[in-house]
Amino acid sequence: MAAIEREPPSSIEGSSPNRPQMFHRISDNAIDESSDADSDFVKLQKTISKERREARESPQARLQRAFPFTFHPNIRPLSTSDYESCIALENAAFPDPEHRATPEKFLYRLSTCPELSLGVLCTVVPDKAKNWTIETLDAAKPVETDRPNGAKSVLVAHIVSTRCAGDTITDKDMDYPKDWRIRRGRSADVGHQESGRTVAMHSLAVAPKLHGCGIGQMIAKAYLQQMKDAGVADRVALICQDYLVSYYERLGFKCIGKSPAQFGGGGWHDMVIDLAKYEVKVGKTPS
Structure with missing residues (x-):
C-alpha cells in the first residue's frame, strides 16, 4: 500500500x-x-x-518554492529512532486513516527489518527556516547534541517494507504478530518472512508540501537500486489504488491485476517489479 504525490495546487504553499x-x-x-x-x-x-x-511548474521550481533554504537531501535507512517521524509523515500522507500503518506496525517493521526501510531527510536550521513548517518537524531529532545552531534532521519521505513469501502482497503480509516483542526472532505466520524473496513495500509516503517536487521518484529509484544491489530479494511488490497504477508503471512496476487483499477496505491493485530487469529510467518526473 503506497501513497504518493498528488498533483500540486496552482498556489504552492511555501512560495513568497x-x-x-x-x-x-x-x-x-x-x-x-x-x-x-x-x-x-x-x-x-x-x-x-x-x-x-x-x-x-517544473519539480525543481516547485522544490525551490517549497523551501526557504537550500534543500540537501540525505537518504539513509531508518531505525526505531525515526519512529515518531514516520508516524507523523504517514498521518499527513494518507488522508484515509484506514490506509495508514499503526504505530505498533511501524515499531515492528523498523525493529524487525530496518534494512528494508529508507528515508529522505533534510537539515533544518531554525534561524534559516523562519516560519517554515512541515508535519514531521516537531518529531525531528537534532543533527548533533548541543549543536549551536539547533539544526534538526527532518524526515520528508519514507519507504517502509518487510519480506513476504509470495510474489504479491496478501493480508497476512500486511499484518504483524501481536506477540512480536517476545518472539525473539522466531518466525510467525503473519508479517515479515525472513526467508522471503519478495520485498513487500507497505508505505511510500511524501510530505504533502513536497508533492510534485520529484521526491517520490527520487526515493523510489534509490530504493529499487539499493534492493537490487543488495541482492536481498528477487522482486519488489506493493498494492495501490487504481489512480496510482500509472504512476508505478512509469517507475517500472507491472500491474498484475486486482489484489485480493482487503486491508483498509480493499480496492487495491497488485504491482510488481522484477529486480533482475530493473534499470533506472531517465525521463520526465511523475507528478
Missing part, C-alpha cells in the same frame, strides 16, 4: 506572497494575434511563453 506571479502570467500571454506581427515571430513568442510556464 510578494512574488509578482500575475505580472508573469500576463506578460507570457500578451500576444495579439490580430496584429501585423510576423507569424513566425508569434510562434516563437508562444514557444518561449510555454517554456517559461513549464519552468515555473
Whole structure:
C-alpha cells in the first residue's frame, strides 16, 4: 500500500506572497494575434511563453518554492529512532486513516527489518527556516547534541517494507504478530518472512508540501537500486489504488491485476517489479 504525490495546487504553499506571479502570467500571454506581427515571430513568442510556464511548474521550481533554504537531501535507512517521524509523515500522507500503518506496525517493521526501510531527510536550521513548517518537524531529532545552531534532521519521505513469501502482497503480509516483542526472532505466520524473496513495500509516503517536487521518484529509484544491489530479494511488490497504477508503471512496476487483499477496505491493485530487469529510467518526473 503506497501513497504518493498528488498533483500540486496552482498556489504552492511555501512560495513568497510578494512574488509578482500575475505580472508573469500576463506578460507570457500578451500576444495579439490580430496584429501585423510576423507569424513566425508569434510562434516563437508562444514557444518561449510555454517554456517559461513549464519552468515555473517544473519539480525543481516547485522544490525551490517549497523551501526557504537550500534543500540537501540525505537518504539513509531508518531505525526505531525515526519512529515518531514516520508516524507523523504517514498521518499527513494518507488522508484515509484506514490506509495508514499503526504505530505498533511501524515499531515492528523498523525493529524487525530496518534494512528494508529508507528515508529522505533534510537539515533544518531554525534561524534559516523562519516560519517554515512541515508535519514531521516537531518529531525531528537534532543533527548533533548541543549543536549551536539547533539544526534538526527532518524526515520528508519514507519507504517502509518487510519480506513476504509470495510474489504479491496478501493480508497476512500486511499484518504483524501481536506477540512480536517476545518472539525473539522466531518466525510467525503473519508479517515479515525472513526467508522471503519478495520485498513487500507497505508505505511510500511524501510530505504533502513536497508533492510534485520529484521526491517520490527520487526515493523510489534509490530504493529499487539499493534492493537490487543488495541482492536481498528477487522482486519488489506493493498494492495501490487504481489512480496510482500509472504512476508505478512509469517507475517500472507491472500491474498484475486486482489484489485480493482487503486491508483498509480493499480496492487495491497488485504491482510488481522484477529486480533482475530493473534499470533506472531517465525521463520526465511523475507528478
